[in-house]
Amino acid sequence: xxxxxxxxxxxYSRRGETFAxxxxxxxxxxxxxxxVIFGKSGSGKSTLLSILAGLNAPDEGAVSLNGKDLYxxxxxxxxxxxxxxxxxxxxxxxxxxxxxxxxxVILPAALAGxxxxxxxxxRILNSLDIGQLADEYPSKLSGGELRRVALARALVLxxxxxxxxxxxxxxxxxNGELVFRILAELSRNGTAVIVSTHDPRGTEFGDRLYxxxxxxxxxx
Amino acid sequence: MKFQWSGILFVVLGIxxxxxxxxxxxxxxxxxxxxxxxxSQFADKITGIxxxxxxxxxxxxxxxxxxxxxxxxxxxxxxxxxxxxxxxxGTCGHVHMRCHAIAAPVLLLTGVIFALISLVVAIVLLRGxxxxxxxx
Amino acid sequence: MxxxxxxxxxxxxxxxxxxxxxxxxxxxxxxxxILAGGLFSLSLDQGLSVVGSRLGADVILIPxxxxxxxxxxxxxxxxxxxxxxxxxxxxxxxxSGVDQATPQHYFTTLGTSCCEKKVSVIGFDPKSDFVILPWxxxxxxxxxxxxxxxxxxxxxxxxxxxxxxxxxxxxxAAQLEPxxxxxxxxxxxxxxxxxxxxxxxxxxGYHFVSDESEVSAILLKLKKGADVNQLSQDIHFEFDGxxxxxxxxxxxxxxxxxxxxxxxxxxxxGFFLVIAIVALSVSFSVSANARKxxxxxxxxxxxxxxxxxxxxxxxxxxxxSVGALVGTLFGSLVFFPFRVxxxxxxxxxxxxxxxxxxxxxxxxxxxxPFAVGPLAxxxxxxxxxxxxxxxxxxxxxx
Numbered sequence: 001x002x003x004x005x006x007x008x009x010x011x012y013s014r015r016g017e018t019f020a021x022x023x024x025x026x027x028x029x030x031x032x033x034x035x036v037i038f039g040k041s042g043s044g045k046s047t048l049l050s051i052l053a054g055l056n057a058p059d060e061g062a063v064s065l066n067g068k069d070l071y072x073x074x075x076x077x078x079x080x081x082x083x084x085x086x087x088x089x090x091x092x093x094x095x096x097x098x099x100x101x102x103x104x105v106i107l108p109a110a111l112a113g114x115x116x117x118x119x120x121x122x123r124i125l126n127s128l129d130i131g132q133l134a135d136e137y138p139s140k141l142s143g144g145e146l147r148r149v150a151l152a153r154a155l156v157l158x159x160x161x162x163x164x165x166x167x168x169x170x171x172x173x174x175n176g177e178l179v180f181r182i183l184a185e186l187s188r189n190g191t192a193v194i195v196s197t198h199d200p201r202g203t204e205f206g207d208r209l210y211x212x213x214x215x216x217x218x219x220x
Numbered sequence: 221m222k223f224q225w226s227g228i229l230f231v232v233l234g235i236x237x238x239x240x241x242x243x244x245x246x247x248x249x250x251x252x253x254x255x256x257x258x259x260s261q262f263a264d265k266i267t268g269i270x271x272x273x274x275x276x277x278x279x280x281x282x283x284x285x286x287x288x289x290x291x292x293x294x295x296x297x298x299x300x301x302x303x304x305x306x307x308x309x310g311t312c313g314h315v316h317m318r319c320h321a322i323a324a325p326v327l328l329l330t331g332v333i334f335a336l337i338s339l340v341v342a343i344v345l346l347r348g349x350x351x352x353x354x355x356x
Numbered sequence: 357m358x359x360x361x362x363x364x365x366x367x368x369x370x371x372x373x374x375x376x377x378x379x380x381x382x383x384x385x386x387x388x389x390i391l392a393g394g395l396f397s398l399s400l401d402q403g404l405s406v407v408g409s410r411l412g413a414d415v416i417l418i419p420x421x422x423x424x425x426x427x428x429x430x431x432x433x434x435x436x437x438x439x440x441x442x443x444x445x446x447x448x449x450x451x452s453g454v455d456q457a458t459p460q461h462y463f464t465t466l467g468t469s470c471c472e473k474k475v476s477v478i479g480f481d482p483k484s485d486f487v488i489l490p491w492x493x494x495x496x497x498x499x500x501x502x503x504x505x506x507x508x509x510x511x512x513x514x515x516x517x518x519x520x521x522x523x524x525x526x527x528x529a530a531q532l533e534p535x536x537x538x539x540x541x542x543x544x545x546x547x548x549x550x551x552x553x554x555x556x557x558x559x560x561g562y563h564f565v566s567d568e569s570e571v572s573a574i575l576l577k578l579k580k581g582a583d584v585n586q587l588s589q590d591i592h593f594e595f596d597g598x599x600x601x602x603x604x605x606x607x608x609x610x611x612x613x614x615x616x617x618x619x620x621x622x623x624x625x626g627f628f629l630v631i632a633i634v635a636l637s638v639s640f641s642v643s644a645n646a647r648k649x650x651x652x653x654x655x656x657x658x659x660x661x662x663x664x665x666x667x668x669x670x671x672x673x674x675x676x677s678v679g680a681l682v683g684t685l686f687g688s689l690v691f692f693p694f695r696v697x698x699x700x701x702x703x704x705x706x707x708x709x710x711x712x713x714x715x716x717x718x719x720x721x722x723x724x725p726f727a728v729g730p731l732a733x734x735x736x737x738x739x740x741x742x743x744x745x746x747x748x749x750x751x752x753x754x
Contacts, residue, residue: 046750082657103359103367111658
């Protein structure tokens, strides 16, 4: 058992009214499994993934990684977990504009104090078919290319868990297929992969399928 | 011929150096005396003309790499502007003479400022040239 | 490739040059003001202190129509060629309130070419002098040899160790230590040597309005408890055309001018300090706001809150350190080459302080501007460290 979420609740206020973006969610992500969560925009998928990634503390419930409650850790410890154990691909294509693509990808390694991650980073970029963009700056890249840079960055330290929020949005068919294949291969190699998507190919590649609606997660 | 920004800048810098060399208080040339400050004035004026010429050359050669090297030459010329009246040739020995107290320090400061400006321009242009060549 | 905090900060600054250069220039200006202003102020203090120590006289008598210059001392050769009444010297020498009285003669030699600047000659009586001789004795213990000159520190002596007046060479017995005012360009000669200079001038066809007996100024040392007002009344009763200045009048004028200049430089430094801090704080705040997503990404991939703060502070420190270096360079270029002109234009006593003091000013001009960057960025750094990474990333979705 690697990533375990129990009785998760997350509430937000909007125009004076409180609503639950995540309602009593239980989820287990096992090594070697690709878990796919479907759902429309606003269903709570992104919020759930952010909680699982250690970025967004739930109002109730707990997330544990290898038995350790993530949200009981201090900032240094939780940051270390996010750095080494979890690779998170956010829905937005955020990157550091003053670093090259290669520098963006090796950023997690730099934060971990590891040098010589360039070769690994280049290999990952090559596998995502953007190896030739290593020395470019993010401003020169398309949305689809930026998505793949974010994915490469999440994979550079070979984390135990990869959490990807809409990884194939902005990608054409060919590259979308490529991304799913890579995620599937990762899971086959022992990584626990959790993906949220609208992409119907998720059913084809996923081992465990869920649907999220109104904050409630249910098996598909 | 294209009016590149770096060329316009160097033309302006050259005009300023020529103007300063002409207007600042230097001693006039004398028949019977070697006037180092007059020589310094002359040298700085010529250097100002060189800078102006380099600025015009930038219009003729629009390629960033060429303009970058032109900027480096302007850098060297600017350093000479500051060194002619202070180190290389000098001015009159009496420290309170106007050539020593006013003209030399003004040209020293001007030369240093222009050297910094041209160095920054050179870096911007040569970096730009390098980035362009990466895409080719 | 080592992508540590410093490198990330450097890359952020290097690849956003316009923002960095703007802030750098601000810090550089502040550093320039501290260096140039600090050296200026301390040079004024040094000049004032030396000038004060040179003021041996309690009272100076000068002709009406002459002006004591702003630096208040030893007139620069009065072009009006006014002189004191003939018997005034004998009168004050015998006055009950006067301990010592000594005459001085001033005139200016004409430069014969553009490279021979006009030189002020101050003639003094070696038998009665108590103002110039103590100063000269610091460099010339045996007194001034006959026919010799003692020159100020700024005068150029030729290879023959002499100065030429009206085609006659006069040997230079010594060159004085700097005072920081126009006395550094003056020549001191005994009355005997002054007579020789006048004779040389006459040979060349220059005629002086006065003769040797006419005196440009009389310097008095008063007896303890002497009443200056009484002395002044007595002089004015007997003689017309005499101005009387006390030491405190002369020195007070100089002091007021110096303190005014110093106040202005400190106000300028304070002004630029405030401007620098405010501008940097605003700039860093705006920049941090625009770069929220970048910081959020760093959090997502495992950057701690401390790391984020360090990156912000490192960027600020980088910009302010380069700015401080550029500013001290610029300040040096403004102050040292231009200080002679400053002395000539503002006519204030001006002497470079000791080398250790100068080093101290440089240290301050480097450290204080350097500290402004991180100080201005500290609040922003704290805010950045506290950002909610997930909310920031989601902001773009809406």
